[in-house]
Amino acid sequence: xxxxxxRSNFFNTLSHLQGIVDKKNSLPIxxxxxxxxxxxxxxxxxxxxxxAELPLDERVKIMKESDxxxxxxxxxxxxxxxxxxxxxxxxxxMFRLGDPANYEPDxxxxxxxxANNSNMTAQEIAxxxxxxxxxxxxxxxxxxxxxxxxxxxxxxxLKHPYTIFGLGDAGAHCGAISDASFPTTLVQHWSRDRNRxxxxxxxxxxxxxxxxxxxLLGIKDRGIxxxxxxxxxxxxxxxxxxxxxxxxxxxxxxxGRRLVQKASGYEYTIVSGSIAFIKGExxxxxxxxxxxxxx
Numbered sequence: 001x002x003x004x005x006x007r008s009n010f011f012n013t014l015s016h017l018q019g020i021v022d023k024k025n026s027l028p029i030x031x032x033x034x035x036x037x038x039x040x041x042x043x044x045x046x047x048x049x050x051x052a053e054l055p056l057d058e059r060v061k062i063m064k065e066s067d068x069x070x071x072x073x074x075x076x077x078x079x080x081x082x083x084x085x086x087x088x089x090x091x092x093x094m095f096r097l098g099d100p101a102n103y104e105p106d107x108x109x110x111x112x113x114x115a116n117n118s119n120m121t122a123q124e125i126a127x128x129x130x131x132x133x134x135x136x137x138x139x140x141x142x143x144x145x146x147x148x149x150x151x152x153x154x155x156x157x158l159k160h161p162y163t164i165f166g167l168g169d170a171g172a173h174c175g176a177i178s179d180a181s182f183p184t185t186l187v188q189h190w191s192r193d194r195n196r197x198x199x200x201x202x203x204x205x206x207x208x209x210x211x212x213x214x215x216l217l218g219i220k221d222r223g224i225x226x227x228x229x230x231x232x233x234x235x236x237x238x239x240x241x242x243x244x245x246x247x248x249x250x251x252x253x254x255x256g257r258r259l260v261q262k263a264s265g266y267e268y269t270i271v272s273g274s275i276a277f278i279k280g281e282x283x284x285x286x287x288x289x290x291x292x293x294x295x
Contacts, residue, residue, distance in 0.1 A: 095110055
């Protein structure tokens, strides 16, 4: 990189930033200063991670202070990579997730739309949303399947005769995506609650998650309720079935983060004839086992 700048301006800026990075020199990455040439200007940036290491309740308290809020919102963002930049800046696709979780919100409730009809910026609305529920509220940001402003593309896929319900993330993004809620979402949203498009019959949703999946995988002893088959059964309060907002839990090795999303309305979960869960609480029965393919 080659650039021209007044020596006094450059040194004054470096001197200011040096006072910031010195505060956290125990972390090597924070001892660096980012120098970025952009749009015929030179940007120098650093952070002292002023509140990042504080407990959540203390961070929320500080973030509610008007002086800190003004300072933080006035800072210039740093480009990380195109995908991340797109996610953190696309306020037209950011929503309050809510409880119960709403995965097909109307675009008029996006932070961008709310800002267009208020005296707040979309960034300010996002800031306030993150402070709700004492800092535990989550922002919903759908990516590709929400392109038309609803889940009509997903509806088309779900109705395709070659579609099979499944999940294969293997936990790689468990700190940002809560896809373990997929089976409950299919029943609650797609067969009961959807109001921004057509629903799927309940029997279709159940069949596609049970016998059709079992048949595809060659598992011949389950998927239907019949004599001689595995007694794997969920007894559900259909009207009371509710998928709640995910919670952030730091219980992985080295304090790693994951999202835990609970649902109410599952009265009993029976595995191989033994009751494994009652109203979502484990009974201690561990009757399941790993299934391996014989093909």
